[in-house]
Amino acid sequence: MSAEGQTVEPVSERPIGPLILCHVLWRSFFFQSVTNYERMQNMGFAYCMAPALKRLYRGKALEEAMARHLAFFNSHPYMAGALLGATVRLEEECAAGRLPADQIVAFKRYMMGPMAAIGDSFFWASLRPLAATWAIMGILSGLYWAPVAFLCLYNVFHLGLRTYGVFVGYRTGERICERINRFGLVKFADRSHYLTGAFLGITAALYVEWATETNAAVGEGAEPFLLSALILIFFFSLKRKMPMPMLLYTFSIGCIALIAALDAWFPMI
Amino acid sequence: MDASALISELVLISLFGGLFALDRRCAFQVMASQPIVAVPALGFLMGMPEIGLQLGALLQLIWMSSVMFGANVPPNETISSIAIGGMVFLFGKYIGEITTPVWTVAILAGAPLGFLGRTVEVWFDGDNLRLVAHADQAAEAGKPQTLSKIMIWGLLRIFVANTVIVALGIAVGLGILLALDGGELATRLRFGLEGIGVYIIPALGLAVAFSVVRQRGALLVAAFSFVAAIAFMGPGLGS
Numbered sequence: 001m002s003a004e005g006q007t008v009e010p011v012s013e014r015p016i017g018p019l020i021l022c023h024v025l026w027r028s029f030f031f032q033s034v035t036n037y038e039r040m041q042n043m044g045f046a047y048c049m050a051p052a053l054k055r056l057y058r059g060k061a062l063e064e065a066m067a068r069h070l071a072f073f074n075s076h077p078y079m080a081g082a083l084l085g086a087t088v089r090l091e092e093e094c095a096a097g098r099l100p101a102d103q104i105v106a107f108k109r110y111m112m113g114p115m116a117a118i119g120d121s122f123f124w125a126s127l128r129p130l131a132a133t134w135a136i137m138g139i140l141s142g143l144y145w146a147p148v149a150f151l152c153l154y155n156v157f158h159l160g161l162r163t164y165g166v167f168v169g170y171r172t173g174e175r176i177c178e179r180i181n182r183f184g185l186v187k188f189a190d191r192s193h194y195l196t197g198a199f200l201g202i203t204a205a206l207y208v209e210w211a212t213e214t215n216a217a218v219g220e221g222a223e224p225f226l227l228s229a230l231i232l233i234f235f236f237s238l239k240r241k242m243p244m245p246m247l248l249y250t251f252s253i254g255c256i257a258l259i260a261a262l263d264a265w266f267p268m269i
Numbered sequence: 270m271d272a273s274a275l276i277s278e279l280v281l282i283s284l285f286g287g288l289f290a291l292d293r294r295c296a297f298q299v300m301a302s303q304p305i306v307a308v309p310a311l312g313f314l315m316g317m318p319e320i321g322l323q324l325g326a327l328l329q330l331i332w333m334s335s336v337m338f339g340a341n342v343p344p345n346e347t348i349s350s351i352a353i354g355g356m357v358f359l360f361g362k363y364i365g366e367i368t369t370p371v372w373t374v375a376i377l378a379g380a381p382l383g384f385l386g387r388t389v390e391v392w393f394d395g396d397n398l399r400l401v402a403h404a405d406q407a408a409e410a411g412k413p414q415t416l417s418k419i420m421i422w423g424l425l426r427i428f429v430a431n432t433v434i435v436a437l438g439i440a441v442g443l444g445i446l447l448a449l450d451g452g453e454l455a456t457r458l459r460f461g462l463e464g465i466g467v468y469i470i471p472a473l474g475l476a477v478a479f480s481v482v483r484q485r486g487a488l489l490v491a492a493f494s495f496v497a498a499i500a501f502m503g504p505g506l507g508s
Contacts, residue, residue, distance in 0.1 A: 033295045034404075034423035036397035040340065043397070043404055047420050050413040059411065066408035070401070074340065077298055116339070124336040128300070129481045132333065135305050136326040144322055147306045154300050190484065197487030200478050201494030203330075207471040209502055214369060216460075216467035224499050227472055234476030244331070244477055245380060251469045252377060256461035263460070 016052055016092055016170065023051040024084055025166045031077045040074035045084070045108075052088045056095040065091065068105060075112040076119025079180070081162040083111055085169020086176045093173075111177055118185055126189035126196075127157055133199040140206035204231065275363045278315075279355065279439055285311060286351035287432030290386075293347045294337060295424050304328035304350035311351060315358040320367055324354055328376070330474025332383065333481050342394065345386025348431050352438035353379035359439065360446050370462035374449060376470060378442040382434060389430050397423065 031044035046069040053065045075083060090107060093099035131153045138146030161180075169176040204227065211223045218226060230251075237247055289310075292302035300306060305325045312321015332346030356375040361367040400419050407415035449458065482488060 029297045030295065030420055030424070032298075033420045033427075034397050034400050035294070035394055036401050037340070037394050038398055039401060043401060043416070043419065043423075046404065046408070046413075047416045050416055054413055062413070063408060063411045066411070066413055067405070070404055070408055120338050124338060125481070125483065128303075128336070129333060129478065132303065132305055132329050133478060136329055139305075139322045139326045144318070147309045147322070147325065150303075150305055151300060158299065193482050193484040193487040194490050197479075197482050197484070197489075197491035198494040200475065200482070201491035201496075202498045203478075204475050204491075204495045205498030205502060207475065208499060211467045211471075214463065214467050216369070216463040226468060227475075228495070230468055230472035231476050231479070234473045235479050238476055238480045244334070244473065245384065248377070248380060248470070248473055251473070252461075252465045255464045255469060256458060259461040259464065 016055060016088055018167075020051050020055055021085070021088070021166055021170055024048050024088060025081065025163060027051070028077075028081050028084055028162060028166065031080055039070070039072045041077075041080070042070050042073045044077075045073045045080070046070045048080075048084050049087065049091070052091060056091055061095075064101070068101060071105065071108075073108060073112060075116040076123065078123055078158055078162050079115040079119035079165065080112075082165030082169040082176045082180055083108060083115060085166040085171075086111075086173050087169075088166075089170045089173040107174055114177065115180070118180065122185040122189045123158065126192045127154060130192045130196045130199070133196050133203060137199050137203045137206065140203060140210070204228075270363050275359060278359060278362070279436060279443075282311065282315075282351065282355040282359070282439065283432045283436035285314070286348055286355070286435035287428045289351060290345065290347040290431040290435075291424060291428055293345065294390075295427050302347040304332055304346055307347055308350050308354040311354045312358060315362065317358055317361060317367075320357065320361070320372075321354065324357060324372060325350070327470060327474055328353060330478050331376075331380070331470065333474070333478040335383070336481075342387055342390050344383035345390060345431070346383055348386045348435050348438070349379050349381075349383035352382050352435045352442065355435065355439040356442035356446060359443060364443075364447065365450055369466040370449075370459050371446060373462045373466035373470065374446055375442055377465075378445050379438055382438040385438075386431065386434055389434065390427075393423075393427060393430070 027048040027050075031048060032041055034043040035041055036043070046066060049069045050066070053062060053069070057065050087104060087108060090099060090104045094101050094104060131150050134153070135146040135150035138149065165176065165180070168179060172179055208224045208227050211217060211227065217223065234247055238244065289302050289307045292298060292300070301310075308325030308328055309318065309321040312318050312324070315321070328346070328350040332344070332350065335343040335346040337343060353372075353375045356379060357367055357372045360371055360375070365371075400423060404416055404419055407413070407419075479488065479491065482491070
């Protein structure tokens, strides 16, 4: 292997077959098993790359390739599939002597951030709340298969993008990022919040309906106002960075104290 | 109460919790670890599907903001939710009737487990540096197969830690429920716990979920759909 910036001597011309890509895909499901604070997901990345590297390199070249992928890496676990596919392609080029090894390192370094941003924004901040609020609303409306629908809806995107990423990433190499960009995931993510908001509004109404049917019903049509007031208080408290458990326990103790005080003053209750 | 059957089911629920908690970050991440899936699945296995669904929906709302952005490690919603579900289902099966105060106490007792789970996870993330050092040595020796062993070890120890946390959480929670059940204290607390379970926990859960919504316009949509749904449900609502 030559020094950084120079093309490596050809080690292998063997192409990576679909079986190895399937192996990489399977291993990508364990991407975050050994996350650490120093190099984040480096172990996961190296573990996923290992089948391809073993195929492409032997001896000293294998050691260097392994060390290359044990460097710092931090991205979104689902989007890492695309980077894995593209990196396998680049490693293949490198093993054939057509690409310098430092270009692979540079590709990973420059792409992990933007891919993480797309994945965080689409999956964590948009799709998961959207699918979950829909499922909660479904359960409260009597759709008892809603959790299964939640899993299906979420994983159509998750498994679809992960598989697409590995295979199309391998086929297109560095151009995988353009391909992913074409899906408009960020635009979808922005718009999905309106739908999530609508589902949450209906969910709040369903909780009001549920409250009227319990022993804790206040009567006189006060439940919508009581629940709305509490939601607003909690919402603004959370926005002011008050932690959720503090609100939970403070209000719970307050509620019990209030009931106890009322019980003492008006024993009829 | 059949204590040996209760203990064996507690152990099984803990193993279920440890396994599902792996899906949260370490393996697959197909979202089976989300409360809305894990708790109904546990309820189904325990023969109480309807309670599992209702509880899962509520816990999902409470833990909606528990998301792993970047290097952030959020509270472990899975072990907390499964421990809460375990307390409720075991109480219903072996001790008494599942009422609003029962699951309210379970939520109050089980919520801190999410934060304990986070502390453990943060500790593991720090300790994983030792495993990374092993991986570096394996790379130098040209032994990529060692990485598999390290990954399995990483998974195994998270599984064991989460299983133990769920088991201890359920045991403590059941102890609290037993102490409160049927006594003088329970009678005094009942109204308060009903109020917490019916108003405070759902309202807090909804507020957490609203805080996840990023577009301001979406909050207006939420307010409009709330009013429209209340109007649609009928004027008799709440009277």
